[in-house]
Amino acid sequence: MRVGCPTEIKNHEYRVGLTPESARELVLQDNEVWIQSGAGLGIGATDLEYEAAGARITDGPDPIFAECEMVVKVKEPQAEERAKLREGQLLYTYLHLAPDAPQTADLVKSGVTAIAYETVTGRNGSLPLLKPMSQVAGRMSVQAGASALEKAHGGRGVLLGGVPGVMPGKVIVIGGGVVGFNAAQMAVGLGADVTIFDRDPEVLEKVGTHFEARASTRFSNKANLDEAVCEADLVIGAVLIPGASAPKLVSRDMLKCMKPGSVLVDVAIDQGGCFETSRATTHADPTYVVDDVVHYCVANMPGAVARTSTYALNNVTLPHALRIARLGWKEAMRRDPYLAEGLNVHAGSVTYEAVATELGYDYRAVADVLAE
Numbered sequence: 241m242r243v244g245c246p247t248e249i250k251n252h253e254y255r256v257g258l259t260p261e262s263a264r265e266l267v268l269q270d271n272e273v274w275i276q277s278g279a280g281l282g283i284g285a286t287d288l289e290y291e292a293a294g295a296r297i298t299d300g301p302d303p304i305f306a307e308c309e310m311v312v313k314v315k316e317p318q319a320e321e322r323a324k325l326r327e328g329q330l331l332y333t334y335l336h337l338a339p340d341a342p343q344t345a346d347l348v349k350s351g352v353t354a355i356a357y358e359t360v361t362g363r364n365g366s367l368p369l370l371k372p373m374s375q376v377a378g379r380m381s382v383q384a385g386a387s388a389l390e391k392a393h394g395g396r397g398v399l400l401g402g403v404p405g406v407m408p409g410k411v412i413v414i415g416g417g418v419v420g421f422n423a424a425q426m427a428v429g430l431g432a433d434v435t436i437f438d439r440d441p442e443v444l445e446k447v448g449t450h451f452e453a454r455a456s457t458r459f460s461n462k463a464n465l466d467e468a469v470c471e472a473d474l475v476i477g478a479v480l481i482p483g484a485s486a487p488k489l490v491s492r493d494m495l496k497c498m499k500p501g502s503v504l505v506d507v508a509i510d511q512g513g514c515f516e517t518s519r520a521t522t523h524a525d526p527t528y529v530v531d532d533v534v535h536y537c538v539a540n541m542p543g544a545v546a547r548t549s550t551y552a553l554n555n556v557t558l559p560h561a562l563r564i565a566r567l568g569w570k571e572a573m574r575r576d577p578y579l580a581e582g583l584n585v586h587a588g589s590v591t592y593e594a595v596a597t598e599l600g601y602d603y604r605a606v607a608d609v610l611a612e
Contacts, residue, residue, distance in 0.1 A: 242308045242309050244274040250540055264293035311330070331355065348589070353586045354586070357369035358370045358483070360560065378418065382432075384526070386400050388536050396501025412437065414490075416438035436455055437458050460489070476507060477508050492531070570610055
């Protein structure tokens with residue numbers, strides 16, 4: 241198979257779909273690998289390293305979109321990239337379609353077959369291709385929130401860990417999954433006063449057992465959230481419904497009781513955000529203020545630590561890429577139903593039920609596609 245990897249063009253996105261090591265693995269399996277010149281520079285990987293791995297370097301993205309059977313990326317294709325996609329081509333990347341009607345419409349129109357990293361599942365119902373970026377984003381959310389709390393950045397001037405004789409900052413983490421767990425780890429490590437909210441008693445028991453007295457847990461309902469958000473210095477939104485838009489758990493009315501200069505970090509922004517006042521921002525302009533509350537809603541947070549993120553991502557995406565290149569995507573999915581969960585769009589149809597429901601498309605079951 242001819243596999244192509246273009247340079248990411250989303251604002252301040254420095255990750256790359258394939259590392260030189262991943263390119264070499266594909267080449268060793270007798271695939272052709274085409275890499276856009278400069279695609280790896282954000283992680284310190286040069287064209288020479290890709291060439292040494294057996295890849296071909298292309299001048300610009302056009303040859304990749306025009307001639308490669310599978311396109312491997314990190315972030316969802318931007319409008320100019322979507323215009324280059326074609327029927328019969330395979331796109332393998334993060335998509336986050338439910339809150340993104342324009343992208344979905346373009347993918348459906350193109351006829352492309354699109355596999356979304358974020359909906360590929362694991363044997364225990366986990367999301368293994370999303371997990372490493374969730375770990376990164378969870379840890380970064382506390383760094384970002386701590387910075388935004390600084391007075392020079394618009395915050396109320398609170399040091400999360402406090403100092404002897406001064407109370408630490410109050411951190412509320414909404415969601416006890418991978419993002420929330422990693423956010424809580426970082427916040428606890430800084431010495432903050434941390435409370436984790438979730439609706440699943442088993443999750444609350446798990447995180448409560450892990451953190452013991454170093455963090456508190458509370459059941460996530462409106463009354464409890466209202467009370468905690470009003471007292472918080474930093475609120476981290478870490479909720480996820482696979483493939484669907486995130487629920488709005490913090491309303492604009494709730495901001496009125498928050499302390500001026502407190503901070504909201506919405507890690508769920510890729511799926512539309514879990515705060516009513518959230519809108520996607522970029523690393524170039526990461527924050528904005530609503531009702532004296534600082535909002536940090538960068539949609540590609542892990543892109544800021546591109547090298548760590550790229551290698552962590554390739555660790556989990558490459559095995560599927562190798563199987564797809566060896567067997568073809570249909571046979572790979574027939575053998576692996578967990579990979580089949582990643583199929584979101586195929587030949588003009590939406591094949592992920594949550595996306596179809598959210599955006600009003602007729603749903604075409606993956607089983608029907610694979611039976612063709």
